[in-house]
Amino acid sequence: MPVLAQSTSPDASPTVAPETTEPLLPPVIESLHELKGVPGNIADKLCDLGFTESVIDPLTRAILVIGIALVALAVHFAARTTLTRGFVWLIKKSEITWDDAFVRSRALKWLAHLLPALVVLILGQILLTDPFPQLAAFVQSAAKLYLIVVGVLVINAFLNGLGLITRKSKVGDDIPLDSLVQVSKLLLFVTAILVTVATLTGRDILKILAGMGAFAAVLMLVFKDAILGLVAGIQLAANRMIRPGDWIEMPKHGADGNVIAVGLTTVKVQNWDKTITTLPTYSLISDSFKNWRGMDESRGRRIKRSLFIDMNTVKLCSEPMLERLSRIEYIEDYMEEKNQEIAEWNKTHVVDPDDVVNSRRLTNLGTFRAYILAYLKNHPVINQEMTLLVRQLAPGEHGLPIEIYCFSSDKRWVNYEDVQSDIFDHLIAIAPEFDLRIFQTPSGADLRQLTNNVLPTTPKRKATKKAARTTAK
Numbered sequence: 001m002p003v004l005a006q007s008t009s010p011d012a013s014p015t016v017a018p019e020t021t022e023p024l025l026p027p028v029i030e031s032l033h034e035l036k037g038v039p040g041n042i043a044d045k046l047c048d049l050g051f052t053e054s055v056i057d058p059l060t061r062a063i064l065v066i067g068i069a070l071v072a073l074a075v076h077f078a079a080r081t082t083l084t085r086g087f088v089w090l091i092k093k094s095e096i097t098w099d100d101a102f103v104r105s106r107a108l109k110w111l112a113h114l115l116p117a118l119v120v121l122i123l124g125q126i127l128l129t130d131p132f133p134q135l136a137a138f139v140q141s142a143a144k145l146y147l148i149v150v151g152v153l154v155i156n157a158f159l160n161g162l163g164l165i166t167r168k169s170k171v172g173d174d175i176p177l178d179s180l181v182q183v184s185k186l187l188l189f190v191t192a193i194l195v196t197v198a199t200l201t202g203r204d205i206l207k208i209l210a211g212m213g214a215f216a217a218v219l220m221l222v223f224k225d226a227i228l229g230l231v232a233g234i235q236l237a238a239n240r241m242i243r244p245g246d247w248i249e250m251p252k253h254g255a256d257g258n259v260i261a262v263g264l265t266t267v268k269v270q271n272w273d274k275t276i277t278t279l280p281t282y283s284l285i286s287d288s289f290k291n292w293r294g295m296d297e298s299r300g301r302r303i304k305r306s307l308f309i310d311m312n313t314v315k316l317c318s319e320p321m322l323e324r325l326s327r328i329e330y331i332e333d334y335m336e337e338k339n340q341e342i343a344e345w346n347k348t349h350v351v352d353p354d355d356v357v358n359s360r361r362l363t364n365l366g367t368f369r370a371y372i373l374a375y376l377k378n379h380p381v382i383n384q385e386m387t388l389l390v391r392q393l394a395p396g397e398h399g400l401p402i403e404i405y406c407f408s409s410d411k412r413w414v415n416y417e418d419v420q421s422d423i424f425d426h427l428i429a430i431a432p433e434f435d436l437r438i439f440q441t442p443s444g445a446d447l448r449q450l451t452n453n454v455l456p457t458t459p460k461r462k463a464t465k466k467a468a469r470t471t472a473k
Helices: 027-031 033-048 053-093 100-104 107-111 114-128 133-168 170-174 178-201 205-211 213-222 224-239 293-297 319-325 332-348 364-377 413-434 444-454 461-472
Strands: 247-250 255-262 266-271 276-280 301-309 389-392 400-408
Touching (some): 033 053, 053 114, 053 133, 114 133, 301 413, 319 332, 364 413, 400 413
Antiparallel strands (some): 247 255, 255 266, 266 276, 389 400
């Protein structure tokens, strides 16, 4: 560095170096300042070799561009062989598992492309600015565009890695983060487009955004689904309304199955017949749907089904019936307790037990309900800590409904259906023991049997012919 010389005269003022008009270069570029003389040295060498002035200028440009490209390729090769592969080796050898996602997303591979782009940008500014300003501007613009593209790919790969990490974490199980990752990607690409336009046109990004105000209506139409999906995705994530793996029902859209993906604009549901239903994300906010996650997280799966009893078979229990029903194991204690209670009540109120109207007596339907309740309480697969009841609903044209409301501790679909079927198989088969009949709408066989019982029997054709022959003889 030159030392500023000061005059020995008292009236003299110190000599100040003139201000440079060149832009301040980064420290790394300043250390390479000596490379500015390379273009002149190449031109001198070509002149010494006997090339004419009309050839020296294009040859110098070609040599500089090729040299910059070779240096960039060498840096890229070094970055891939040493840095990238070294980091990949360290990540695979480490005990941490979450960093493997960045290897699978190829983030480190794209990161190695940044160094050659920086090399082209720096060497192009140093070697080409003074002798070839137009070529320098073109090379720097190309390098900047390459940096933008590589930067987008690097950030996109890191977002993919974060998506892989969150899908395997507990947070990813509770919150559908895929939509947030897709929103980040959308903002990334929009920003990259704006930066690219600003680089090509040489204008400020803020001015470009200000000039896009008139284009906002068109953007709203183009990105309508994305905007609606963004708002819906934020609401779904904030309220934890849905997540991959949930069983949802949405009859309006024909969806009944497990959620396999929650995206920015669509939600994919795999139905039980293995078909895929694609729903707009905002439809989960605007329309109603049923989420079975509560059942999966609970301790049982609900059984809610009714038996329809023919009301013509409901009656008071006779003594032989009471004696027969008292031998049933599940209601043995119930029958004994009820018989004592009824006998004491009739004795207290001085009522004749044979008086059908004034006395208290058990009915076959009430005893059947007590049997169903005792049967469910002794069932090994019914959760006894959850709601368990047997209730009588309002009678209708199909008979008297006896509803069973309980929860199976086995929530697996196939096993749950087996448990439910076994319970009702037994109850339907045992109902005649209580002199009850299960109601069903009369079928063709019932009508034929009724017809045969009502109409007179028609003589057979063979018997008629035989009688006629006997009379003739």
